Amino acid sequence: MSVHERKQRERAERERLIVATARELAERQGWDAVTTRRLAERIEYSQPVLYSHFRGKREIIGAVALEGAAEMAAAVRAATAAAPGPRERVAALARAYLDFATRHPAVYDALFHLDGGLAYAREDTPAPLKDAFAALRESLAEVAGDGTDPGLFTETFWAALHGLATLTRAGRLPPELADRRIALLVDRLAVVPAP
Amino acid sequence: MSVHERKQRERAERERLIVATARELAERQGWDAVTTRRLAERIEYSQPVLYSHFRGKREIIGAVALEGAAEMAAAVRAATAAAPGPRERVAALARAYLDFATRHPAVYDALFHLDGGLAYAREDTPAPLKDAFAALRESLAEVAGDGTDPGLFTETFWAALHGLATLTRAGRLPPELADRRIALLVDRLAVVPAP
DNA sequence: CTCGCTTGTCTAGCGCTGCTAGAATCCAGT
DNA sequence: ACTGGATTCTAGCAGCGCTAGACAAGCGAG
Numbered sequence: 001m002s003v004h005e006r007k008q009r010e011r012a013e014r015e016r017l018i019v020a021t022a023r024e025l026a027e028r029q030g031w032d033a034v035t036t037r038r039l040a041e042r043i044e045y046s047q048p049v050l051y052s053h054f055r056g057k058r059e060i061i062g063a064v065a066l067e068g069a070a071e072m073a074a075a076v077r078a079a080t081a082a083a084p085g086p087r088e089r090v091a092a093l094a095r096a097y098l099d100f101a102t103r104h105p106a107v108y109d110a111l112f113h114l115d116g117g118l119a120y121a122r123e124d125t126p127a128p129l130k131d132a133f134a135a136l137r138e139s140l141a142e143v144a145g146d147g148t149d150p151g152l153f154t155e156t157f158w159a160a161l162h163g164l165a166t167l168t169r170a171g172r173l174p175p176e177l178a179d180r181r182i183a184l185l186v187d188r189l190a191v192v193p194a195p
Numbered sequence: 196m197s198v199h200e201r202k203q204r205e206r207a208e209r210e211r212l213i214v215a216t217a218r219e220l221a222e223r224q225g226w227d228a229v230t231t232r233r234l235a236e237r238i239e240y241s242q243p244v245l246y247s248h249f250r251g252k253r254e255i256i257g258a259v260a261l262e263g264a265a266e267m268a269a270a271v272r273a274a275t276a277a278a279p280g281p282r283e284r285v286a287a288l289a290r291a292y293l294d295f296a297t298r299h300p301a302v303y304d305a306l307f308h309l310d311g312g313l314a315y316a317r318e319d320t321p322a323p324l325k326d327a328f329a330a331l332r333e334s335l336a337e338v339a340g341d342g343t344d345p346g347l348f349t350e351t352f353w354a355a356l357h358g359l360a361t362l363t364r365a366g367r368l369p370p371e372l373a374d375r376r377i378a379l380l381v382d383r384l385a386v387v388p389a390p
Numbered sequence: 391c392t393c394g395c396t397t398g399t400c401t402a403g404c405g406c407t408g409c410t411a412g413a414a415t416c417c418a419g420t
Numbered sequence: 421a422c423t424g425g426a427t428t429c430t431a432g433c434a435g436c437g438c439t440a441g442a443c444a445a446g447c448g449a450g
Contacts, residue, residue: 120367156376163358172315181351
């Protein structure tokens with residue numbers, strides 16, 4: 001049975017290679033450049049091999065998205081853990097979120113702009129996505145304010161961040177004043193308990 | 196010279212037909228269904244005719260976006276004009292904006308998700324886009340709060356609305372609580388002068 | 391009225407896309 | 421060493437955006 005196991009290991013390894021290659025290619029040249037042919041060439045296999053791992057290109061995007069969601073959750077948690085108080089925590093969260101979107105635009109696209117075939121905001125939403133939302137909620141719940149549902153607050157704050165991230169990256173907003181927009185958002189939306 | 200003028204009129208009419216047909220097709224079946232072949236068939240001309248009016252598909256998307264921007268500006272102005280006070284005005288603006296995004300998803304995509312080859316937030320930004328932003332600013336400037344630049348406030352509020360619109364439509368947010376998210380945004384972000 | 395020329399339109403096709411059927415190859419177990 | 425099943429490849433389909441070059445239509449000049 002050891003032979004079979006080795007083959008399975010190699011298969012899993014190749015699958016990781018596909019996802020990593022797709023991500024790298026997307027990050028370097030944009031998702032438009034990620035074609036099944038190019039991807040196959042990079043991993044040094046023929047096109048149909050991709051389809052023995054994924055149903056199609058959509059599922060490859062989805063795999064990159066899940067990987068990215070886990071990283072984003074970690075980035076947000078790392079940033080908020082170091083912050084001393086609620087206000088600083090929210091500010092750190094906002095900066096970390098937008099920083100992630102800026103540093104990994106292709107991953108951010110896979111998560112929120114492209115169709116990766118993933119279910120969102122549902123029972124069967126994949127764990128990494130739920131966890132990324134949870135990471136936001138952990139730091140946002142404490143500043144939701146009395147009488148405001150933490151989940152609803154998190155959704156709204158997240159939407160605002162997402163809007164900033166999307167519009168900035170698409171050139172719809174001049175990037176120079178990004179910090180001041182973040183400050184505005186944090187100061188107004190978050191309800192910080194009196195010291 | 197009258198013959199020439201008639202021809203120009205007919206050409207302009209055909210151009211309107213192309214844009215209207217593209218928009219309708221996108222609204223009914225999504226932008227993926229808007230292919231140059233299908234579009235050409237619908238207007239009962241051959242494919243190359245499209246390229247005598249537009250440089251490519253991107254420019255057709257851009258034309259739909261400009262048309263949509265004008266309509267959105269009008270919708271926002273109509274909604275805010277009827278509102279009695281600043282707080283109601285902002286709430287009406289938010290509802291009108293999100294309502295537009297919901298009712299005309301293809302147009303909203305053309306404006307903000309697809310590449311229509313348009314310049315945003317620049318000197319040479321087309322007038323309809325500038326005007327749509329101006330329409331938002333007209334009602335938002337009065338609630339920016341002292342010491343907050345109205346332009347910056349408009350950008351931030353707009354980004355928040357855009358985030359809600361995008362995430363809701365993509366299934367990333369459950370749509371039931373949309374009204375409460377809007378209320379949260381309006382109540383927290385807008386600074387309403389004491390009565 | 392006819393000719394020649396510009397202007398407009400169409401047919402056909404290029405290179406690319408995601409995806410797949412069926413041939414070919416490799417390799418483990420007897 | 422052979423055979424059967426798993427694996428991988430070659431080749432190709434239909435559709436995409438876009439365009440070159442053939443063709444037709446309609447104008448002004450003679």
